[in-house]
Amino acid sequence: ILGGYEAKPHLRPYMASLQLDGQHVCGGFLIAEQWVLSAAHCTEEMDGRVFQVLLGAHSLREPEPHKRLYRVRAQIPHPGSNIHNNKDDLLLLQLEEKAELNAHVRVLPWQREDRDVAADTVCEVAGWGTISHSGRRPDKLYQVERPVISRDVCNHRTRHDGTITEKMMCTDSRKKDTCKGDSGGPLVCSGVAEGVVTAGSRVCGNYKKPAIYTRIAPYAAWIDGVMAS
Numbered sequence: 680i681l682g683g684y685e686a687k688p689h690l691r692p693y694m695a696s697l698q699l700d701g702q703h704v705c706g707g708f709l710i711a712e713q714w715v716l717s718a719a720h721c722t723e724e725m726d727g728r729v730f731q732v733l734l735g736a737h738s739l740r741e742p743e744p745h746k747r748l749y750r751v752r753a754q755i756p757h758p759g760s761n762i763h764n765n766k767d768d769l770l771l772l773q774l775e776e777k778a779e780l781n782a783h784v785r786v787l788p789w790q791r792e793d794r795d796v797a798a799d800t801v802c803e804v805a806g807w808g809t810i811s812h813s814g815r816r817p818d819k820l821y822q823v824e825r826p827v828i829s830r831d832v833c834n835h836r837t838r839h840d841g842t843i844t845e846k847m848m849c850t851d852s853r854k855k856d857t858c859k860g861d862s863g864g865p866l867v868c869s870g871v872a873e874g875v876v877t878a879g880s881r882v883c884g885n886y887k888k889p890a891i892y893t894r895i896a897p898y899a900a901w902i903d904g905v906m907a908s
């Protein structure tokens with residue numbers, strides 16, 4: 680998170696850290712007791728390994744009473760996701776067991792109505808991603824508030840030049856922005872997850888390249904189908 684600030688501990692009890700060999704790779708969030716939603720691109724350099732999911736954390740490294748690392752039973756990238764673009768950049772992870780829910784581990788409601796969030800709506804995003812242009816990695820969860828920008832503005836030829844589909848949304852990236860390591864985390868507007876930070880490589884903090892999110896509502900049937908399977 681660039682230009683943000685340390686989150687108040689455990690006020691975002693749905694936040695997940697997707698880890699490989701104890702290292703944070705991407706964000707994610709609890710959408711059901713045994714299911715975490717994240718971004719498909721995050722699985723690109725795993726060569727057969729499987730994530731572990733850290734729940735209930737504020738600090739990645741310090742011991743905390745409600746922190747718990749869960750094994751993953753299944754990792755299901757959206758069938759339309761691919762390495763060439765940001766399309767269908769969603770990943771569902773089934774935990775080995777139901778997460779133990781408490782004040783520090785909670786499910787986040789997600790938007791099922793497929794209607795664009797109005798431009799200028801201020802939403803919030805949190806993560807353990809880089810907090811400086813030099814790539815500094817935080818130990819604690821950071822957050823930032825960002826206004827939604829319209830798809831037309833985001834698709835301007837000087838911005839993302841027509842690549843933002845109706846299943847994506849954008850927020851202003853002037854100074855305050857998401858960055859590497861925040862991908863997979865939720866864009867939360869009025870307490871509801873509306874989008875997932877896309878994990879394609881992207882410059883951060885440059886107003887000419889707004890942040891891109893996969894909208895969740897268009898994928899409700901896929902998410903329900905996978906969780907029911």
Ligand SMILES: O=C(O)c1[nH]c2ccc(F)cc2c1NC(=O)[C@H]1C[C@@H]1c1ccccc1
Pocket residue numbers: 703704705720721722723724725807808809816817858859860861862877878879880
């Ligand atoms: O965050 C992303 O956008 C992104 N997209 C990917 C694609 C493949 C892939 F193998 C990984 C990623 C990845 N995450 C990262 O590189 C994470 C490792 C880096 C990081 C940054 C800050 C703090 C901790 C760790």
